[in-house]
Amino acid sequence: MAITRFMAEHRAEVTLATLSFLSLASLLSGTSSSxxxxxxxxxxxxxxxxxxxxxxxxxxxxxxxxxxxxRYDALRQENEENKGLKARLQATLAHDEELAAENRRLRDMIDFARAEPRLSQRPVRIIENLRGMLTIDQGRRHGIKRRMAVVTEHGVVGLVTEVHDFTAYVATLHHRDCRIAAMVHRNRLRAYDGVVKANGTDYNYICSMDFIDMKNDVRPGDIVVTSPESIFPPGLPIGTISVVHETGGALWRWAEIIPSVDPYVLDEAYVIMRSVPDEQFLAGGVYRDSYREATSLAPEMPDERPIQERLAP
Amino acid sequence: MVRNVLWVIVVVGAALVHTTWPDFLKIQGVTPDLVLMLVVYFAISAGEERSMFTGALGGIYQDVASKAVLGHNILCLVIVGYAVGRVSTRLVTGHPAVKVGLVFLAGVAQGILYTCIAYIQYPDTAVIKTIVSAVVPASFYTALITPFAFLVLDRIFGEHYHAQGSVT
Missing domain, CATH: 1.20.5 (Single alpha-helices involved in coiled-coils or other helix-helix interfaces)
Structure with missing residues (x-):
């Protein structure tokens, strides 16, 4: 009873003592992790x-x-600055992407050059492209000559048709000046005139192989490659046959060919300066003297003049 | 019952504001001690017992939130609450200046106690520097906002502590 009465009379002190004791005990025991x-x-x-x-x-x-x-004005100004920054970043990004694409193209070209040790190739840059005629950034001073072959890792581009001191023109398979000796890769079939040429319009990018015998086996999907008679190394892809046309009772057929290289998207290409004959290459004795200029092997372009004009005095 | 519920809500709310939103009232790096203000308020208006429980409840929140050893803030606030409760019975606490002074002294006392306990736990504590640069400014700031805070608290608890008289 005495304790109860004491606690009732000194409730505040008892509370203080209790809380202080509990706090001290907690402090002393360090109950932070309890x-x-x-x-x-x-x-x-x-x-x-x-x-x-x-x-x-x-x-x-x-x-x-x-x-x-x-901060309305400040935010508006910040917004304008951010727009400018975004535009600059987009330009930088586009530049980086362009560099990456160029890097990929150059790597492919290097791989192609390594894969064709028979050929002495000179990389050139396309500086102009008009109606299937390309202008390249190298010319006579760099050793470029007429009728040299121009290729990429994807196949045939065209022929050098005009050379200046520092530039040259290349007629692609989209241009009427370009004719390339070709054959069907599957069965080595040649057309009667043996060439693939542009089909005559600047707006139609499809080229053609004319004078195919009715009896010859040519199908859509066949791959057309350069033939050994060509100034190009044999076997380079030219394109794919898309359609074979009948000529209504005639003995010939003709095929539309989709070129494997689109010259309108080209940035770089190779000019074949010299090639090594296959027999020497296979024999292993590839010496500098044995190189021959690609132009020396080139057959003359088919003479399309009428016979009267050719035989005229 | 209503008074106790209100008391819990106010104390916990003040502790939450003090521990989770210190930037709300911070000026030049100094934060007022809202729990201490409540301890002094209840010491004046409801006696030392309510004040000690206020200190215990608020101190628990402060200890837990600051990850200090449990009991550090509790002990300081309980002792201060008891002392202020005892002192206020002998003072004329009606004048605002007295209450402001009481809060300032209570803040300094609580800060000194807190720093001393911290010094015992961690002897490398800079006691004097802490008191001068943290305790005194915080107590001063707490004392400055006391009249406004007490006015609000009187609106909340005025009728419940009517028998003992309004604090402001």
């Missing part, structure tokens, strides 16, 4: 979470309102 601490942490976290969410929301709304009112 179950009580963890439980309290959870309670504080749970009760504090909505408060934190509310606080974040209030801060965002306050900042937004403040910025909208007081």
């Amino acid at each position: 179950i009580i601490q963890r439980g309290l942490t959870r309670v504080v976290s749970v009760t504090g979470y909505p408060f934190l969410v509310l606080r974040t929301g209030v801060e965002e709304v306050a900042h937004y309102s403040f910025d909208f009112v007081w």
Whole structure:
């Protein structure tokens, strides 16, 4: 009874003593990692979470309102600056992508040059492209000559038809000046005139192989390659036959060929300066003297003049 | 019952604001101690017992939130609450200046206690520097906002502590 009465009379002091004792005990024992601490942490976290969410929301709304009112001009100017920055970054990105594409093309060209040790090739850059006629950045001073062959890793591009001191013109398979001796890769079949040529219009990119015998086996999908009679190394892809046309009772057929190289998307190409004959290459004795100029092997272009004109005095 | 619920809400709310949103009232790196202000308010208006429980509840939140050893803030606030409660019975606490001064002294006392306990735990604590650069400015700032805070608290608890008289 006496203790109860003492506690009732000195409730504040008892409370102080109890709370102080508990606090001191907690301090002395270092109960930061105790179950009580963890439980309290959870309670504080749970009760504090909505408060934190509310606080974040209030801060965002306050900042937004403040910025909208007081920093409107600054934000507008920042927006303009960001637009300029975005434009510059887009230009940089486009430049980087262009460099990456050029890098890929050059790697492919290097692989092609390594894969064709028979050929002495000179890389050239396309500086102009007009109606199937390409202008390249190298000319007579660089050793370029007429009727030299121009190729890429994907196949035949065309022939050098005109040479200047520092530039040259290349007639592609989309130009009427370009005729290339060709054969069907599957059965080595040649046409009667033995060439593939542009079919006559500047707006039709398809070239043709004329004078195919009715009895010869030619199908759409056949791959057409350069023949050994060509100034090109034999076997380079020219294109793919898309359609074989009958000529209504005649003995000939003709085929439309889709070229394997589109000259309108070219940036670089190779001019074949010299080639090694296959027999010497297979024999292994490839010496510099044994190189021959590609032009020396080139057959003359088919003479399409009428016989009267050719035989005229 | 309503009074106790309100008391819990206010104390926990003040502790939450103090521990989770210190930037809300921070000026030049100094944050007012809202829990201490409540301890002083309840010491004046409801006596030292309510004040000590306020210190215990608020101190728990502060200890947990600051990841200090449990009991650090509790002990300081409980002792300060008891002392202020005892002192306020002998003071004329009606004048705002008295309450402001009381809050300032309570803040300094609580800060000194806190720093001393910290010094015992970690002897490399810079006691004097902490008291001068942190405790005194924080106590001063707490004392400055006391009249406004007490006005709000009187609106909340005025009728519940009417028998003991309004604090402001």
